[in-house]
Amino acid sequence: MLLAALWVTGLLAYQLPGPGWLRGAAIVAWAGFAITTAVGVARARTGRWPGAAYMAALVACGVWWLLLVPRQDRVWADDVAQRLKVTRFDGRHVVLDNVRDFTWRNEDDHDVRWVRRQYDLEQLRSADLVMSYWMGPMIAHTLVSFGFADGRQLVFSLEIRKERGESFSALGGFFRKFEMTLVAAEETDIIRVRSNVRGEDVYLYRLQGMTREQLKGLFVSYLGEARKLDAAPAFYNTLTSNCTTIVYELAKQIAPGLPLDYRLLVSGYFAEYARDLGVLVPGVDFATLKARGRITERARAAGDAADFSRRIRQGMPGVEQGAVP
Structure with a gap:
């Protein structure tokens, strides 16, 4: 009762x-x-x-x-106003509409820009786990950034689809308060806004041990999720459908034996879970991975530099050897 x-x-x-x-x-x-x-x-x-x-x-x-049913027609906040669309995908080449490429000066002052991007999945070279801490060491937002041979990065992030003027509530996420959306964005937008504008503490970890087909499979899994959410809205759930559980669910498609773990819920420790699975840089202790992967100060120093992605990875373990040939 x-x-x-x-x-x-x-x-x-x-x-x-x-x-x-x-x-x-x-x-x-x-x-x-x-x-x-x-x-x-x-x-x-x-x-x-x-x-x-x-x-x-x-x-x-x-x-x-x-x-209670999720909807697509609310008055959304600027940063989640558009739905990611897979316009064309032939198994190798993909065209995405509504990739986010905002310029942020502060939370209320930003240039809105949604762009079309084309990618050749044969040019995929790397994937990085991004952890952004916004509420102490136990809670982090989890993103995945894919790197291409030409130096471009594309970040996928499952987020609540806030209405204009609305703010996130972890408790509200248990009661169908929010819809969810999959954002694809440039690093100069989605990482920089967290480190440089919102004051979050951001870490990067190079994911290793994937073949080219597995790397491509993870990317394609995100495309499938984008298509599902474009076709029909869904509720965000703090426990079962959040930024960390989606990474786990998509990774399971290429590695079905992944174990369940409490760190899927206590998202701030998800990087340790990845370490225990053996998908971070081998031969480097976790304390070093975390210390050198902390990009917060490098991101703030890089500002709006054109080579933002290169600068934030300086000194990060596994950057050179972590690329899939």
Whole structure:
């Protein structure tokens, strides 16, 4: 009864329409009713009707939950306003529309630019795990940056699709508060905004041990996810559909035996999970990988330099030997 009462409380807090005072009043009324019913049950004094009313309320909330549907037509924040589109893909060459290439001066001052990009997957050379810490050591946003032979990088990031003026809530992510979107972006946008504008602490780790086909397979898996989210919206879930679990789910497509691990949920430790799987630079201890992979200061020093991607990788272990020939 307690778990059910807490779930309904969250549902009211994040899904009940109307002003804040109305949600507060509804939560207080529900809490009073749930506590009264629970005490009555515990003391074996409650009759048939309070218990039946409680169950009816749970069923009604369950139906409400099931009727919540994700949408594509809200007034979205600038940085998630467009959906990534796979315009053409023949197995080797891919054309992507709505790759993000913003110039950020601060959170509220930025140049909006969505561009078309073409890539030859035979030119894929590397993949880097990007960890951006925004709320202490346990929580990080996880991204993957793909490198090409001509020096270009493309970053994929699963994010909540915020409405204009909306901010992220980890608790709200349990209650279908947010849709999700897959962003593909230039590093000068999606990494730089985190390190240089939002003040997050960012780390890069070169992923190793993949064949060219596996590297291509991981990239193609992201294309599949982009197509799914373009065709039909989906809810973000803090536990099961977030920036870290998507990396795990896509990686499982090329390595089906990947084990489940608590670090898929405590995302700040996901790099250690990757280390234990043996996909980071071999022969270098994790403390060194982390220290040299911390790009925060290098990114801030690079600013809006044209060779931003090269500068942030200076001194990063595995950059030279990590490329797939």
